Every structure is written in structure tokens, then in C-alpha cells.
Amino acid sequence: MKPLLLTNERSGAISGAMKPATLPILSASLAVLAGCVTVKAPDKPIEINLNVNIRQEVIYTLKQDANALITDNPELFPK
Amino acid sequence: MMTRKSKLITTIAVGLVLAAGVAGIAVAQSGGLVSAALADGAVGEQADGYLGIKGGASEGLRAEVDAINIKRRAAYTQLATQKGATVKEVAAAIGCQTLTSRVGEGRAYQLLDGIWRVKGAGPIALPAYCNS
Numbered sequence: 001m002k003p004l005l006l007t008n009e010r011s012g013a014i015s016g017a018m019k020p021a022t023l024p025i026l027s028a029s030l031a032v033l034a035g036c037v038t039v040k041a042p043d044k045p046i047e048i049n050l051n052v053n054i055r056q057e058v059i060y061t062l063k064q065d066a067n068a069l070i071t072d073n074p075e076l077f078p079k
Numbered sequence: 080m081m082t083r084k085s086k087l088i089t090t091i092a093v094g095l096v097l098a099a100g101v102a103g104i105a106v107a108q109s110g111g112l113v114s115a116a117l118a119d120g121a122v123g124e125q126a127d128g129y130l131g132i133k134g135g136a137s138e139g140l141r142a143e144v145d146a147i148n149i150k151r152r153a154a155y156t157q158l159a160t161q162k163g164a165t166v167k168e169v170a171a172a173i174g175c176q177t178l179t180s181r182v183g184e185g186r187a188y189q190l191l192d193g194i195w196r197v198k199g200a201g202p203i204a205l206p207a208y209c210n211s
Contacts, residue, residue: 055171056208058164062172065158070176076151077181078114 112140113147120197123187124177126206128155128170133187133195175209 070077113130116122122144125131129148132141155169162169182188182198189195191206 055168058168059172059175059208062158062162062164062169063176065162066169066172066176069154069158069173070181073150073154076147076154077177078117078147079181079183 112137113143116140116144117186120185120187123189123195124174124182125189126171126174126178126191128173128177131189131195133189171206171208175205178203178205179209 113122116132116136120133121136122130122132122140129151130144132144136144151173152166152170155166155173158164159166159169178188178190179202182203184198184200186198187195188198188203190204196203
């Protein structure tokens with residue numbers, strides 16, 4: 001009876017001391033994993049939006065020149 | 080009094096004017112088929128800034144349309160280098176203008192989807208980059 005009681009108390013003491021230490025480590029590693037997944041996601045849409053914006057601006061600045069080109073070269077723009 | 084250099088410049092200038100005149104006459108003589116085809120809806124303006132042929136066309140008409148498009152491309156290239164833009168951007172800007180103001184009711188036109196449409200009473204639904 002005596003040795004059994006002793007080992008029980010020991011194991012109880014060890015597991016009591018480990019629990020608070022392992023919990024934060026586990027949750028920290030989970031957070032790192034979750035962070036990795038979200039970083040990878042946005043890549044393509046950003047580039048497409050940029051291209052459209054630049055293009056629209058350029059075409060806006062070319063508007064007057066385009067009109068002048070048309071009126072200056074009527075033979076190239078038959079009606 | 081004319082120096083040798085200024086004489087040379089005058090000669091070149093006269094030559095250029097003559098060449099331009101001849102080219103102008105050539106275009107005026109050959110432009111008839113395109114004008115008629117535009118009225119018929121066999122040829123129309125495209126959103127990409129060039130003329131297009133809807134369906135089949137005679138060899139003569141095709142040659143005229145090609146000739147106009149080659150000259151357009153040359154003009155677009157010149158403007159693009161002046162403005163630091165690409166030829167495609169200049170051509171697209173031209174397309175916005177031709178579709179806005181040079182396609183009359185009943186005339187054919189083509190948007191970026193490549194489908195030929197006939198202009199109705201309302202304005203043409205332009206590509207998004209035209210509106211600003």
C-alpha cells in the first residue's frame with residue numbers, strides 16, 4: 001500500500017507542474033500555423049487592379065491628343 | 080540670297096509636299112470602297128482603335144481597310160513615342176473617341192468582346208477605361 005501511494009503523489013506532482021507550461025506552447029504554435037496560411041493568400045488580384053488603374057489614367061491623359069489625331073487625319077478616319 | 084543648305088532644305092520641303100499631295104490623292108481615290116462599306120455596315124470602327132471588316136469582303140475593300148489601318152498604326156506609334164505611352168494605349172484612346180463620336184446610328188461597331196453590333200439611338204456601352 002505504501003509504495004502505491006507514493007508513486008501516485010509523485011505523478012500527480014509532475015503532471016501538475018507540466019500543465020501550465022505546455023498550454024501556452026501549444027497555443028503559440030497554433031497561432032504561428034494560422035499566420036502562415038493567411039500570408040500566402042492575396043497575390044494575383046492586387047496586380048490586376050494596378051494595371052487597370054494605370055491604363056485608365058493614361059487613356060484619360062491621351063483623350064485630347066486622340067481627338068486631335070482624328071481631326072488632323074480625316075483620310076484615316078472616313079465617315 | 081540662298082545658301083546651299085537652305086536650298087537643300089527647300090528642295091526637301093517641296094519634295095515632301097509633293098509626296099504628301101500624291102499620297103492624299105491616292106487615299107482619296109481608294110477611299111470610296113471603305114466609305115460605302117461603312118454606310119452598309121460591312122466595315123466598322125473597333126474599340127481597339129482600328130477599322131474592322133464584318134464577315135467576308137472583296138479583295139479591294141480588304142486592301143483599303145488594311146492600308147488605312149497601317150497608316151493609323153504609324154500615326155498611333157508617333158503619338159505614343161511623343162507621349163511616352165504604348166501604341167496599344169494610344170489605339171485604345173482612339174477607340175474610345177471613335178466609338179463615342181464617329182459611329183452614326185445604324186453603323187456597325189465592335190467592342191473588345193469581338194462581337195459586331197449595330198449602333199442604336201443610345202450611346203455605345205464603352206469599355207470601362209474610356210470613362211473618366
